[in-house]
Amino acid sequence: MSNKSNYLKSPDLLPVPYNRKTIGKLGFAFIWVGMAVVLAAFAIGGAGVQNLSLFWVILATVIGSILIGLCMTIIGDIGIEHGLSFPVYMRAPFGTIGTHIPSLIRGFAASCWFGINTYFGSTAMNGILNILFDFDNWLICYIIFALVQLINTALGIKAIERFADLAAPVIIIISVWMYTTLSDKALEEGHHIWSWVEHPVTGGAAVTAFIIVIMSNMGFWSTLAADMPSISRFIKAPKYERNWFKRNQASIIGNIVALTITQTFMVVIGAVSYIALQNYDPVFALQQSADGLILGILLLMIVLAQWSTNTSANVVPAATIFSNVGGPKFPFWAGVFTAGIIGTMVQPWSLFNIIIPALLICGGILSAIVGILFADYYLLRKRRVNVYDLYNDHGQYRYFKGFNLAGFIAWTIGGTAASLLINYSFVVGFVVGAICYYFLAKYWWFQKYKQAEIEDPDDEKYLGITVGRDWIIDEEPIEASDVVTVSTNANKGVNI
Template identity: 25%
Template structure:
């Protein structure tokens, strides 16, 4: 009995606590980070969203984006066309999904419950948790490479340190130390709640943005122009069975699919908006300006560096090491490299924290609301980097990384179901109280699962999974129709799942899909919002912080 009492006492101790006066009840479906956000917690203005989307652009991956399309054999104008069209679609899809968070102030974790059922929502959650674990580990490793460059800029001998790992370890001591430093420097920021991200976003945008522009200007000044890369024309191999049109289509699919995870959980962050216009101004302007500009700056810098060093360096850490001659350069060169590498590293840090750790924390909270909130979930996601062992993935399993990058095959159908359900079937109306209970909930469906969503999801990825398999296997002569479907996987998955889900709901209708609560029971809405939605405003709580709304 003593052991039983100790276990019960420990259980009570580790369970999350919430302020009941602020509707922060903690139970099997709810905790402080899952409830609809009240006005006083919605602190993000337009710059928060500008910064949030900028950190998804001011990074190594977006800098290298043009190289992917040039490697296919496409020309520079064609590569930039893919980037622009891709950004247009990213803005469209992300705004489509984020609107639920702007209106009802709930995140993806709760949003998926009204489409999949309360228990069925675990299917998309588990997919995202797996992705968050792996991408967090990979991002920590990439950030570690930048930290290693920073250390080399301070202590040049670091680049020449002895490798103490054996031949079975697919990395070096130099790389591993950078990973450890990056991981430990990132950890304290996990205690920051999303409401407090404005200052880090400001630092990232100013530091990394200024650094990128300065790097491009320096390269152009030293090279006195750009190299042959800038005028590269279309050079598709004669042996290729794909023309430029299909390669452009593949590039657009890859561009949108690369941010599919961020599109899926857009409402996790849009719910923090203090006003809808702040999201629209910040997200749209950043997605276009930062997203397109960074790729352009990376292209120009790589082209100018080609003229300086005689080779094309797309990976910033590699080019930075060359710039300071692997640590043997002048103190001025090392200082400049440190500034640039540190800016990239800090951006990678917050991109990883927001896009993977915090998102993973929210998703884990959806599985274990009694015990996990954003902070605990983010820590779990971060610790999982040691279990995932990214040095094994990066240096050995290139095929696995290709599969990971193509996971939008499974995410696009989820986005299609979410959009169809919210806009076409529910007419943008949600009954919030029924998202947090199983008894008498209109979102419980059959034993907590909406079979319509599962069937529609499978129909969305079934036509494109074959193309993914043959592409990853690098089949020299794959069936052409399979690859063509795969090159359009995002759009195919989105529209097929949306159409099938709509048809199933017409054939097997769910009653009262467009119902809402009569009263604002969570204190979610301002008086003006409540009037616009058509619910009775809640009684003001004297302990709630005063919020002035425009």
């Protein structure tokens, strides 16, 4: 057989073995603090307090953050259990070729977020240089800041974790100072932060406004909910642990606890900024509330926050996806710089003003994928995966010319339903996508294309860390007629 099948075996996409899982509970929580300090989250708070009091904005944010964090943890088990990334597992519900289509949409969205966050960081960097050296050119700052982030990400996950360990405490301290300053500014303007609302709404309009805040928070992280496995495959977890909650303990602490606390705080700062200044642009808010050295320190927080967010939440997932599409000759570092180029070409400085409707639309489209992943991994395969065939161009996941039509039909229906009910986008997309995929796959597609782990749900053959197994994928091409030999000794791992 030709080397054509090797395109599924890019070294950066092979399962992560137990000894390469380097992120612990505290490390993942710190990564989340860094990721969740996203200045675009200020827009959710600023938009929310135009119709609701701060209390209701906070409650909606907590609900939305917990729900999306739970989705991340559920989907993240794919990485914890099997060491698989998002684009690799997507070969199961979408096919070995079909995976590229939804994956590229996720990669494009991540690249856009990289550009938006880099733009915020570059304006803050420009502000610092203006204070120190009277320098004023945000575009040069953008280019420099983008290159520094991309190089940091290209160095690998350990470099990202080390940076998060450094940035997270600094970000927390400065964020508290920023909140206090803006609160005082609001009181000076005669606006009590807990009762002030620009355009109060009641009745059904209040319920709609409340739900929009929930869905905006969920849509904000819908991209990461889909491809959490790309990060979770590096999270430490105990071998032979069959209790789902114990196995995913680090994920729960990061995805639900750290995310909810940090996201809520960022939304509150955005809300208070709008109450005080009628503007939730963080750079504008800081320039109005501080000056001199204090302003420089606060702007530095913005730079650190965007850097920490971009590396983990945007560049790593996008680079992993682009590497999957490009194959072995397109390594992870090339995917990193591709994400940077795309994120710049979309002119992110023009995107911030449309961010709330974009979040709802993006959340709806990607929530259907999250629902499909849930149905495929938990309801149909029951967490058992024929991992070898994910890297076999002629294996069970090839389906019809590399496409799983059940996945695409379910995605189309779920995404359309979410777009029609935009205020409930994430929930609608998730539920409709999951239900459609379950019935289409179980009673149609998998009747035509049998799945080994469904036909024979053997733990020793198809589970990963739960039975102490590392999935070992040979780098030689796989023949369609090859026999898969599975070692019964889970400690030793398995080979093709």
